[in-house]
Amino acid sequence: MPPPHVNPNAVFLNIPYDEEFQKLYLAYIVGLSQLGFDPCITSGIPGGERRLDRVLALIQGCRYSIHDLSRIELSAAPPATPRFNMPLELGLTITWAKLYPKRHTWFLWESTPRRLQKSMSDLDGTDPYIHSGTVEGILSELRNAFVRNGAPSVQSMMATYRLVESNIERILAGAGTRNLYAASVFRELCLVALDAVRRTKDAIKP
């Protein structure tokens, strides 16, 4: 089977789809769009035995991936269980990048320094980007991870983030859902973020 086409500007986002992460999720979408990247998530991929194949195909189609492990924790609802989808997707990605290092580069993100050594000691020697659980932290670390000429300032990206965030309710109302991670809402947030690139003076444009 031929290797899948890689979008050189696509970034696979391995993130938790929970309420507490919503602001950071939006920050990733806005920040990556402002830096000239296209975020991709697994939301919208149907369940079942083919799901894993589709997740792998999505990873293979992206030149980069961000694995945000800041919310790997026990669920509040009994029985207290950690969710393993994110570490599984990280494992798939690491394997793919080991096989084809020129086709994929992955990054680890955490909110707290040294937590990764405790949760995943096999990754010792891999330095994560630390966002401190804040929107500004995400935007700042995106600029640190992806160095591109003419990158907008964190201040400018924050202004765009605030503008998109203040209109979330209207976007959700139109989409007829409360789920910010729904596939259709994700695509709509990407559109709004791209529209902001068009309007922002210092955003990177083609």
Place this chain on the structure above:
Amino acid sequence: MPRPIHITTPIEPLESRIKRLRIPKARQKELLAIMDEAWARLAVDRIKRPIVSVQRGEKLESASATR
């Protein structure tokens, strides 16, 4: 510190990136209208803010006063 990646690949035009999102045209219009309003409000706020504070009789600090 993690090692940054220096990106040199050209950025794809916005039009083709938007097209790939496969959002119906009518919904695109709705979303862009929402954002049109938001950006217009922001532009007005940016113009108004200093004028409003002066009208309210607030004293603007001089550069030397803030140091």
